[in-house]
Amino acid sequence: MKSTHARRATLLFGCVLLSGCLSDPSKLTSSAPDKPWGPGGGNGSFAVHGSINDTLATTSTGPEIQVKSGKVYTLSELIDLGQRSHPSTRVAWEQARQAAAAVGIAEGTFLPMISANVIAGYQDVVTPLPTLLGGTDYVSTKASGVTPNIALQWLLFDFGERQALLNAAQQTAVAANISFNGTHQALIHNITRAYYLYGVARQKSEIAEHSLGNSHKILAAAQGRYSSGIGTSIEVAQAKQLVAQSRFRLVQARDGLDDAYQGLTGAVGLAPNVQIKVASSTGRRLPGTRGEPTDKVVQQALSRRPDVLASYAALKASEANERAAAAAFLPKVYLGAVAAANRGRVQAGNLPGAGLQSTTSGVMLGVTVPIFDGQIRKNRQRQAASATRAAAAVHRQTKDAAVREILLASNSVRSALASYEAASELRRASVVTYNAAFEAYQNGLGTLTDVTAADSSLLDAREAQADAHAASLLAASSLAFMLGNMTSSSAPEDALR
Template identity: 25%
Template structure:
């Protein structure tokens, strides 16, 4: 084998070495800049909180539901992947500051009247952009701000999933309580029917009383059946939020009622100020605005001159005669006219920045509305808790009195059925008030950007 061919093969081997063997996998350490994978730790989980992939052996608590949602819901993987994409794009922007090393190999066969000959060539070129009047700096800043926005969006998604898990869990608990309430109403209706039927059989009652009591019993049974269906649907929704199939069987823990006294119920103006300082989606909007402003600088810089350095050795063989050489030089590129492309790129970037600023301002106003609504709803639910407790107590007493009067023969079946209906409605209103208070409490924390496990610690402690 000829000496030129040996040189060509040696140079080919050098140029074809895998980059991974010569350089680290992540020289700019972008993985460290990316946010952590969504998990219970990101939501201020107290104590050990490894990511769970299966339902616990014990009955499901609210903390379990949130743990599973953060670990298994596909949205957490989606936003984490999006953040890692932006981290890698930051590495792409930073790589523009470093030189490029390119290799080229060529071989050809030429045919001519004077004779045929072979031509081989090889070159190694080092190129380095020395000056670009701010293009790389603007590109890097744009990528850095988009990474910050992606991290903030991930934080907002974690809070949204946290709230969705709590809402689904509380709704499942409420529907379970509604089933129990419907069962109690059905039991009372059956007792009333038994009393009416007994009076009718001994001649102390009318057929109409017995029929009305039978109708009320059938209605109570139908209500219980519908409540059971709604409870099964609520469990399916909860399973879906936690990342499982809707038919996943589960057992809910006994729910512990909360006291309306809460630290979240304080001056609403202070809550709005705290929300604007903490909301991750507002931080994302701010970062997107800064990225758009950096995009304006990038668009302007793309229309400015660039200065590049290029150097490297070359080798060529033509018809058996070989030559070695090299080159070094500077290239100044001056874009005199580009068909107004730069002008319109700048206009587009400026409009994008105005769009992001408007979105930021709109979100800033929306935060105040979110906090205001959640605050008022929480206050309403807190007062409803006490009112419905009194309502249930009075309705229970009224039902007992009506049943006693009817059995004693001094009351009518209509009075009894009305009292039982009022009791059933009071129990349902009590369940709804408890659900509303739980949900609005979590909604206010989420509106403030402060929804984490500390909201649950005083309520339920995982065994």
């Protein structure tokens, strides 16, 4: 009996020791939805194997902030707030955790399965026996017992099938973690874009208010000329029409501002009824003019972009699954062990019952060789090979699309900066023209038509400059995103350095 207990204790102790060899799934991904993941950052973490540089820049997050009434939020604070509140980061984080748990499942297949079992039973057998007087007597034999046992099953060798499945799970987890980082980058880009769109909408609203002020000045000048006898009632009516048009533009600008505000709060992940104050983007400096991205810059960008890295990890996972499908055709070596104790009682008729006690232990080694399974393994192998070819095509397509996006974004930056310079020059010229036309009209040397045309041109020039400024910032942020540099709340011009 003591030897039986010793064997059981040995099995349990071995199980505990083997469990210590497993990775902690919580350490295979980020510790929180607003924290980035980095390869090699914790115990049990792993990296993408291959020729692509898998070094990932991480997202910098500041201290936790709450929406405060009266506080004016900068772009970096909006990004920090979005990383904590937007549901997309939570979804991506949970998906990465699920992939990490799959790694733990794959690792568990290398260890034995130990189970505790209890079998209890009762049996009553009635046997007819002839008597000396020629009759029949019946003897009841009753048996009962309980058999507890501990069983072990262990797959010792399978020609690399489990290792291939583990590699596939690891690469899938890497892809999920990279996608999680990519979700943060996309969130930063979306918030930055919404912030600049809101900024230009607010600037247009201010321009419309300024234009309405100019219209009132023109109306006052027309009324003054009419009172002096040098103007006409038609001029006054035209000036009033100009005021009405300016007021209509202001209403439209404010509607656009409200829409842009909802777009910004939605990008941050705030509820539609939340009210926050946002810092102006009018004074943000623009990036310098950049030339065509060199091959080195493009290759560095490909080594940072989450979509390229994730597609590469997916390709490696497919290749590992293909190796596992091939290993399924080979033999497997198993080890089995059992330690059991039997306690029972047997009673026949009216005779005294007898108690039974016994122990059983054994170790078995077996080999299984698959012969025929209706081509299940063969079709799985074909399926895995097809998945690998598809993953390779997706990876190549992702890289080509990334290069194209980088080149287009670079062209957009150059074009937007050139447009801003032209719009700035147009605004300066329009200011001079308007001032001259208004002064001439006040002095009786010009017409209301000239002033109205100059005012309309000045409004268009100011809006064009505001649009060009925002377009330059948007193009810079898009280029930083395409280069894989948008990993923090810094300005786009800083991310391009």
